[in-house]
Amino acid sequence: MSPIFSDPTTPSQHDCIYIYKGTPNMAKNQPGLWAIRCGPYKAHFVTNNHKNTTAVMHDPPLLYHLDRDATEVYAIASGLDEYKNAMATIMAAKTKHEASLTQVPNQMAMGEDPKHKLCCDWDSKKKYPKFQECTCDPDNWSAWVCGRETVNHYTKANLD
Secondary structure (H helix, E strand, O other): OHHHHHOOOOOOOOOEEEEEEOOOOOOOOOOEEEEEEEOOEEEEEEEOOOOOOOOEEEEEEEEEEOOOOOOOOOOOOOOOHHHHHHHHHHHHHHHHHHHHOOOOOOHHHHOOOHHHOOOOOOOHHHHOOOOOOOOOOHHHHHOOOOOOOOOOOOOHHHOO
């Protein structure tokens, strides 16, 4: 991605970008795939207004041309040829993308059982008793983080 940010003329390696939110099939308002962007077009299958967490399904999907409407305010009317042509491309990409996916266990549904959490060092509490379990690298605990005024400052001398 960094070449795209440093040089906007760099072509993307992806024809389409798939925007996911929520946990698919966990709840009615968490469908997983919310939007797809192919070229200048972005189709929204699901939206919410950030004031309400309830998802709004769109059938037909909302379609925007981001080169003309970067703020996604003016949806293209579904009866226009532009809408139909863009959506044909997007729906073909969606079908191909979904066929390439492999189902995996839903890690969010595993709850808070500690045996399921990610941990780079289960023995870290023995090595660094002043730190929480699963501390990967205590040297990073004193790193500057986004201008935060108070930071835990630990040095190698007080780790053991």
